[in-house]
Amino acid sequence: MNSGIFSEYFCLLSGENPELAQYELESIISTLDESISLEYTSDSRIVKITMKEKSDTVDEHFLLQKVIHRATMVHYCCKTLFQIEYKNNSINEFEALIQQFETNNLSDLDSSATFCVRTRRIRNPIGILMDSQTTQKLTNHFGKVILKRFPEKKVNLKHPTEIYRVIVSKFGLWFGLHIFESQRNIVRKRTARNRPFFHPSSMNPILQRTLVNLAAIKEGQWLLDPFCGTGGALIEASRLGLKSVGIEVDRRIVWGAFRNLKSDDMTHSLTNLVFGDAKHLGFCFGAISGVVTDPPYGTAASTQGYDLNDLLLQFFHEIKSILPPRSRLVISIPSTIDLEDKAASILNASYRKFLQYVHRSLTRKILVFSLR
Ligand SMILES: C[S@@+](CC[C@H](N)C(=O)[O-])C[C@H]1O[C@@H](n2cnc3c(N)ncnc32)[C@H](O)[C@@H]1O
Numbered sequence: 001m002n003s004g005i006f007s008e009y010f011c012l013l014s015g016e017n018p019e020l021a022q023y024e025l026e027s028i029i030s031t032l033d034e035s036i037s038l039e040y041t042s043d044s045r046i047v048k049i050t051m052k053e054k055s056d057t058v059d060e061h062f063l064l065q066k067v068i069h070r071a072t073m074v075h076y077c078c079k080t081l082f083q084i085e086y087k088n089n090s091i092n093e094f095e096a097l098i099q100q101f102e103t104n105n106l107s108d109l110d111s112s113a114t115f116c117v118r119t120r121r122i123r124n125p126i127g128i129l130m131d132s133q134t135t136q137k138l139t140n141h142f143g144k145v146i147l148k149r150f151p152e153k154k155v156n157l158k159h160p161t162e163i164y165r166v167i168v169s170k171f172g173l174w175f176g177l178h179i180f181e182s183q184r185n186i187v188r189k190r191t192a193r194n195r196p197f198f199h200p201s202s203m204n205p206i207l208q209r210t211l212v213n214l215a216a217i218k219e220g221q222w223l224l225d226p227f228c229g230t231g232g233a234l235i236e237a238s239r240l241g242l243k244s245v246g247i248e249v250d251r252r253i254v255w256g257a258f259r260n261l262k263s264d265d266m267t268h269s270l271t272n273l274v275f276g277d278a279k280h281l282g283f284c285f286g287a288i289s290g291v292v293t294d295p296p297y298g299t300a301a302s303t304q305g306y307d308l309n310d311l312l313l314q315f316f317h318e319i320k321s322i323l324p325p326r327s328r329l330v331i332s333i334p335s336t337i338d339l340e341d342k343a344a345s346i347l348n349a350s351y352r353k354f355l356q357y358v359h360r361s362l363t364r365k366i367l368v369f370s371l372r
Contacts, residue, residue, distance in 0.1 A: 007051040008080045009064065010041075010174050012167060014073045014184075015122070018044035020210070020354040020366070021073030027216040027368075028070050034063055042085050042171035045122055049077070061179070068180040070240055072187055072209045078165050078176030081105050085172035094173075098141065101175065103149035109177070114156035117143045119166040135168075142166055142175060192232060196263050197256030201301035202230045203294050203332070207356065207364075209236040214330045214368050215290035217242050224288045224322075226278035226315065227295040231257035231271070237292070238270035245272040245288075247281065249304055279314045283322045291319055291329045297362075309339060316346045323347075328370050332356075335363040348372050 013021035022040065025047060029036050035052035049067075051060050068077045082105055084097045119139045142164060147153060163178040187209055192202035203211075212233055217223050219241035225233040228246025230253060237244040248254045254275045261271050276282075278295070295312060296303045303311055312333070319329055329347065335355055344351050349369035356364040 007060065009049040009077050009179070010080050010083070010167075010176055011047050011049060011068070011077045012075045012120075012122075012165075013045045013047060014075060015045060017073070017354060017356060020356070021045075021071075022047060023352060023354070023368070024071055024073050024210055024213045025067070027214050028067050030216050031218045032063065032067070036063060036067065043123065043169040046167065046169065046172075046174055048080070065180055069183050070213060071182055072184055072206050072213065074182040075184070076165070076178055076182065077180045078174070078178050080174065080176045081164075082175040083172065098138075098173070101142075101145060103145060106146060106149045109146075109150065110162065111150045111152055113161040114154045114159075115146065115162040115164060116155060116157045116160040117146070117164045117166060119168065122167060122169045123171075138166055138168065187236075190235075192230065195230065196259040197230055197253075199230050199253060199256065199301070201294075201296065203232050205232060205236060207332075208232040208294075209240075211292045211294070211330045211332060211366065212236045212240060212242070214366070215292045215328045217290040217328075221289035222287065224281075224283070224291045225293050226281060226291065226319075227293050227301075228257060228273070229253055229294070229301060231260045231273070233292050233294070234261060234271045234273075235264055239266055241270075243270050243272075245274065247274050247276045247278055249275075249277050250302070251275060279311070279318060281318050281322060285322055286324045288322055288327075289324075290327050291323060291331075293330070294332045297334050308337065312337075312339060313342065313346070316343045320347050323371055325371050328368055330366070330368050332364050332366050335365040337365070340365075340367050343367070344369060 026038055029038055037050050037052050039048040039050065041048055064077060068074055082101045086093055117139045119135050121135060143155065165176055165178050167174045184206065187205050190205045192198055192204065215223060221242060223237045223242045223244040226247045228234060228248050231246055234244045234246045246257060248257060254273055258273055298308050323329060340351055340353060347369050349371045352368045354366040356366055358364055
């Protein structure tokens, strides 16, 4: 059980694909030299983040903010004040555990700030918590504990200075002070349709940014998108401080991508576009730190008459000659295409696979190859 260690945080991950969300966070953290560690909990939607050691030189909040703002599959991050994981899922056990929460866990809080407590249930918590009345009881309980310790604090439900979050899941309860919201909603608003040039094959910016994060490329290093289309990956990459280069075989789409990049103030100086062919990339070995791409499926985007399997196999051979060891290739293909083992052997890589439902006739397979 945690008792108010201020270097410990928890994040609520998006429910649509918690395994992908975990790997996104893990990948982002791996790009930082500083010592942040990520730990999984009994609930796949909650992860624990710990600063490995207290340091005067590293601003804990600044680092965390960087991680959370980069991630697309996190809702928010809280400073952990109290956390329990149940052993036998009984109501008696649950109530006894809640009583363990003591006011001394709150010693570092601002006594004058207004506050509210928000409780959220995820994944069918134990019986008694299923209805909204008992959720309210829990909210009141934590509110009262805060007021007992800081009687001068005022509740403000609409515009509080502090938000305390209680998350109750089937496996445990987490209570903490909300510190960062992810930028998920801001990224979502930058829909591909709002750019000067739109093509039906454009990927939504949230998924596009997730793919960029999975490549684990550090700020200032180079990302390559060899099937860059309208430039979605390049836009997200440069918003994250990466340099990027995109290759596109269709002259009209290259022009459209150029207009998109030009219209986005934050991206123009960091991105490069090349009218070229992903089968013949011609970069020198090691010039690129990672590859993120969404090749054509032969429906909305043309394969230029190539069989998709052949195109991809040629592409994997090409990539092998430029990507250095320990770098990553992140690629999204239709789930019906089964060539990950072949690709892994060409690339001499291990891989992780995630499925993402898009609509009735398309489930995407996201493959992350890590080169040995
Ligand atoms: C699925 S789209 C990419 C979508 C992109 N992620 C976006 O958000 O706009 C694939 C792109 O690959 C291009 N393409 C097809 N064959 C190619 C090749 N051999 N080399 C480079 N680009 C190619 C297509 O013209 C298409 O624009």
